[in-house]
Amino acid sequence: MTTAPGTVLLSGVVGSTAYGFAHAGSDIDRLGLFAAPTEEFHGLHRPAESHVSTEPDVTLHEAAKWCRLALGCNPTASELAWLPDDLYETRSPLGEELIAIRTSFLSAKAVRNSYLGYADQQFRKLLTRDTTDPAARRRAAKHARHLVRLVEQGVRLHETGENVVRIPDPERVRRLGERIADHPATAEPLLAAAVERFSRPGVLPAAPDPRPAEAWLRRVRAAHYRPPAERAS
Structure with a gap:
């Protein structure tokens, strides 16, 4: 440190x-x-x-x-x-x-805005990356993994009030991230499902x-x- x-x-x-x-x-x-x-x-x-x-x-x-x-x-x-x-x-x-x-x-609006906001940032990086650069492809896989992580952590926080940092199945997230890195549109249903789940009542206070x-x-x-x-x- x-x-x-x-x-x-x-x-x-x-x-x-x-x-x-x-x-x-x-x-x-x-x-x-x-x-x-x-x-x-x-x-x-x-x-x-x-x-x-x-x-x-x-x-x-x-x-x-x-x-x-x-x-x-x-x-x-x-x-x-x-x-x-x-x-x-x-x-x-x-x-x-x-x-x-x-x-x-914790608060419902801030969790939704922060986690979905950061996930959307990762998605936009995927859409604008240089597809001819191998290093950019590696960065894309990292962005995609974090997109999945942010969505799942945020939804879990909204629904349970618990922030689970250590992902239960990181290899599943890694594989999904690879698919999203190659085909960013794969993330669109994931993001849409998160928006829908955030629209339901959760356990967090309004403020x-x-x-x-x-x-x-x-x-x-x-x-x-x-x-x-x-x-x-």
Whole structure:
């Protein structure tokens, strides 16, 4: 895990490894959230909200930014609170508290818009790829896998309230992704079926409940504040 100017509260392995798509030579992606020192918020310049490195591939979001992303049901950020236990690398007490309130971030409209929106982005990439480039074909297969994953994760969230990060049958998704990469129109019935299922009543509330996140952030700020006398010693 890369170093952030603060304390990492929760981090783990995400991406293809978490979904079950990884193969020999796959990059290992890590995601985490950190608490910047509270006193850094008291001046003219606020601390950076994200730190990203590529060697290794690590993204760290400051606690408040992560909460905003999760309240919007951003698929990539949200999965940090839903990882299988064996994929976590840092689980502080405050990180455990965040996992405990993860369902409060969910809402029906945001899940629908985020998951279907990201899936549609993958579909449009498939439609505009260079069909003569072998490297583009490999990227297309990746986009197609993530299209299927996003649709299935989003529908499951809508219908059950659970975000299952580790795909139960990754090889099925891989095979379907290969077919979609070769024939993008194959994805159209999948997307249409997802839209229809999202149109039915689900288990998620109409809006998220920001109160647990607000209370959690206040505990984070209190825990990471050092009075001037302490900083001088």
